[in-house]
Amino acid sequence: MIKALLTDIEGTITRISFVKDVLFPYAAQQLPAFVRGHTEQPEVAEQISAVKAEINEPNADIDTVISTLLTWIEEDKKITPLKQLQGLIWQTGYENGDFTGHLYPDAYQFLQQQKQAGQQLYVYSSGSVKAQHLIFQYSDFGDIRSLFSDYFDTKVGAKQAPSAYENIITQLPFNPDEVLFLSDVVAELDAAKTAGLKTLHLIRDGQESSSKHSYINDFSQFKAEHLA
Numbered sequence: 690m691i692k693a694l695l696t697d698i699e700g701t702i703t704r705i706s707f708v709k710d711v712l713f714p715y716a717a718q719q720l721p722a723f724v725r726g727h728t729e730q731p732e733v734a735e736q737i738s739a740v741k742a743e744i745n746e747p748n749a750d751i752d753t754v755i756s757t758l759l760t761w762i763e764e765d766k767k768i769t770p771l772k773q774l775q776g777l778i779w780q781t782g783y784e785n786g787d788f789t790g791h792l793y794p795d796a797y798q799f800l801q802q803q804k805q806a807g808q809q810l811y812v813y814s815s816g817s818v819k820a821q822h823l824i825f826q827y828s829d830f831g832d833i834r835s836l837f838s839d840y841f842d843t844k845v846g847a848k849q850a851p852s853a854y855e856n857i858i859t860q861l862p863f864n865p866d867e868v869l870f871l872s873d874v875v876a877e878l879d880a881a882k883t884a885g886l887k888t889l890h891l892i893r894d895g896q897e898s899s900s901k902h903s904y905i906n907d908f909s910q911f912k913a914e915h916l917a
């Protein structure tokens with residue numbers, strides 16, 4: 690019996706184009722000045738060191754760090770220092786009202802209903818925990834952070850690694866088979882299933898027509914049997 694839902698963000702409850710066409714270009718545009726202007730800020734300095742470690746160039750200059758980060762954005766790399774910096778940069782965009790956090794209306798309604806029905810809701814995204822807080826604080830439906838009990842990012846591991854889901858489960862008061870993981874990415878669902886979680890594939894916007902996991906096209910198709 691499912692007692693908690695663990696949801697991905699992009700492609701599951703948020704339109705992919707919001708991330709790819711709004712958030713990523715904003716981060717790419719702001720990143721050079723942001724990194725140069727905040728090298729002394731501990732949170733930023735930590736990520737700059739992590740970039741240097743990732744590329745095995747401890748003495749890399751700031752230009753190399755910035756061009757590496759911009760390449761990672763272009764390639765949609767889910768590398769922790771990039772994701773942490775993006776979260777810091779998006780804060781300004783949300784605060785200035787440059788954009789609001791997109792949520793599919795069916796996803797918002799579903800999350801509200803499940804919360805009211807007693808499910809605990811958790812988030813696991815490649816976006817940093819800070820970026821997750823922001824998308825929900827400044828969502829199209831207002832500040833909905835109170836829906837969620839906790840948030841996880843790539844600090845627990847990559848989303849395609851079973852160990853990441855095992856790490857999350859150690860932090861929750863549930864057995865793996867009491868948690869339903871929602872995602873649009875098969876490799877993530879496979880990893881969660883290997884770790885013992887139940888899975889549900891979101892196949893939105895006509896992307897595919899079948900799945901080896903249980904699947905729905907949007908949350909209006911969610912049924913009680915998915916919680917069994």
Ligand SMILES: CSCCC(=O)C(=O)COP(=O)(O)O
Binds near residue numbers: 814
């Ligand atoms: C938290 S909104 C930004 C999402 C993001 O940066 C990203 O890479 C999306 O990854 P997800 O794991 O939510 O598909």
Ligand SMILES: [Mg+2]
Binds near residue numbers: 874
């Ligand atoms: Mg996704």
